[in-house]
Amino acid sequence: MLSRQAAVLSPAELAHCRAVLGAASWIDGKATAGPQSARAKHNVQLPESSPEATELGDLVLDALRRHPGFIAAALPLRVFPPLFNRYEAGMGFGPHVDNAIRFAPGGARYRTDVACTLFLSDPADYDGGELVIEGSFGEQSVKLAAGDMVVYPASSVHRVEPVARGVRLAAFFWVQSMVQGDDRRALLASLDGSIAETRAALGDDHRAVVELTGTYHNLLRMWAQA
Secondary structure (H helix, E strand, O other), rough: EEEOOOOOOOOOHHHHHHHHHHHOOEEEEEEEEEEEEEOEEEEOOOOOOOHHHHHHHHHHHHHOOHHHHHHHHHHHHEEOOOEEEEEEOOEEEEEOOOEEEEEEEOEEEEEEEEEEEOOOOOOHHHHEOOEEOOOOOOOEEEEEOOOEEEEOOOOOEEOOOOEEEEOOOEEEEEEEEOOOOHHHHHHHHHHHHHHHHHHHHHHHOOOOHHHHHHHHHHHHHHHHHO
């Protein structure tokens, strides 16, 4: 399932992120790439343990906690501390698949069920740089407004097209979901959306709303790992 989440960050949060990133020091993005993806990766990113990465990562995590669309799509158990990258003219990232297991600074281990890219640059400020994702949903080219985010299976082959002009800034991270299978997460997200529409049409006390909500939670109870 590929899901687009709007307005994860506010304009004020975006401005703060850009100011911090504008004054930060960057390193070769290969520092956090696996052996296969390192050959395809050409970008720069904030050092994982830098004060800037920690500050902005906490800002993004706070935003995710209050974003119901992200919660419904990813069903997060744990979120890997967000990383931040920068693509300048000529930089890109060839086709690759993310590592199944990631280790955060300090050694905490995460299973990467869901991948997320949070766009921080206005799409008018750069040419190219589309995130292209392959999956059961077909090949999707994604270039979203600043503050918007795409959520997709981390098992997908994906790439970042070379930037031809300007600078592309983004946060990226992974989610270890309570529900491991993408098909199950997609079913639950669809059911969650249907429940919201039914509640709006019939009210919270309608029998159909109560039963649909019960079905959602019983499926989550059956599939979730807590």
